[in-house]
Amino acid sequence: MLAKGTSRRIRFMTTMIFCRFILKDDDPLALFLDMHSSPKSKRQYPSRLQVFFNFLGLEGDIENQAEVFVTRFKKDNEDDRFLQRKPLSFSRGQKIRVENKEISPSTVPNYFKAPQAFI
Numbered sequence: 001m002l003a004k005g006t007s008r009r010i011r012f013m014t015t016m017i018f019c020r021f022i023l024k025d026d027d028p029l030a031l032f033l034d035m036h037s038s039p040k041s042k043r044q045y046p047s048r049l050q051v052f053f054n055f056l057g058l059e060g061d062i063e064n065q066a067e068v069f070v071t072r073f074k075k076d077n078e079d080d081r082f083l084q085r086k087p088l089s090f091s092r093g094q095k096i097r098v099e100n101k102e103i104s105p106s107t108v109p110n111y112f113k114a115p116q117a118f119i
Contacts (some may be wrong), residue, residue, distance in 0.1 A: 015025055020082075027063070027067075028066045028118075029062060029066040030119050032049075035117070044114075045117065046114075047112070048111050049062070049110060049112060050065065053065035053066070053069060054064045055086070055089075055093060056069070066118070073119070091108075094111055
């Protein structure tokens, strides 16, 4: 008998392996979206992820931004840790948006869920 939650983890890992085999890591955004089963997450995460990508100064559509981000992140792990410092700056930017009443304080954590899940 498997431990509680084991079958869910096995299904998840099987799905991830299958996705990586089919996509061969060529489309990081598709892999990211396939990880989420909730239609609400699939609808909201790309736009929130794009807010973060735009903050980083990545150009193009969301698919291009995702590819550039992955390339930069792989390179960054060997270089200057640029992307590791950016979430703090992003946080400050969201705080300013709250102060300007552009977004609700309770919305701020949602803007971090997408980038965190993508990474």
